Amino acid sequence: MRILLHLCCGPCTIYPLTRLRTQGHEVTGLFYNPNIHPFQEFCRRVDAVKLLGGAVDFPVAIDEEYGLNEYMRRVVFHEHERCPICYEMRLVRTVQEAVAGGFEGFTTTLLYSKYQNHRLLIARCEQLAAGHGLQFVYEDFRQGWQEGIDASIAMGLYRQPYCGCLYSEQERYDKRLKKRMKAAARIN
Structure with missing residues (x-):
């Protein structure tokens, strides 16, 4: 089957791409992620997708806007519905591109992440x-989490x-701040 795979980033693409190819699918990637902040982070992720595409002979359409x-x-x-x-x-956007490109199916690397809402997706x-x-094309790609990281x-x-997104970045740093504050309280 010809599948369009939505890509959130390069690292999260490795395991789903490998699985889909192993199953005999012809896979093309689409990088479209208007949520990424800041711009430097967006550029790093675009570069990683390009590097992956070249390394594994993977055709990828990248929306660099x-x-x-x-x-x-x-x-x-x-924000509570972000x-x-x-x-x-x-x-x-992935479905629009899949229809326009004559693909038979689609899926997303968001299904690789332990942090995404799989039921909603x-x-x-x-x-x-x-x-x-x-x-x-559904598969619970989370089972390959460590393989993809490695x-x-x-x-x-x-x-x-x-x-x-800006909100997930804030949450990341807020968690670290809370841990540091708890550690400092134990020391004092």
Whole structure:
């Protein structure tokens, strides 16, 4: 089957791509992630996807437009719904590209992450597939979590420290601050 694989980043692509190719699928990637902040982080992720594509002979369409403005317009004042909004933006674009490109199916590397809402992703992908005459190719790629990490390190791919959006970056640093504060309280 010809599958369009939405890519959130290079490291998270390795295991799903390997699995899909092992199953005999012809896979093309789409990097579209308007949520990523800051711009330097976006550029690092684009570079990692390009490096991966060249290293494993993987055709990838990369939307290099920094789409943060549109993402923020949709999310501001809806921060508690930011992940579903973000999924929607990326999955709808993936399905549009899959239909336009004559693909038979699609999936996403978001299904590789332990930190994403799989039930929500699956439900929305199934709806989009049914509405557009595509097959949603589901596999729980989380089982290859460590394999993907090890492979990305071996390839020297940039590995991001947070999901990508401004809010996930803030949460990352807030957690560290809380740990440091707890540790300092124990010392004093």
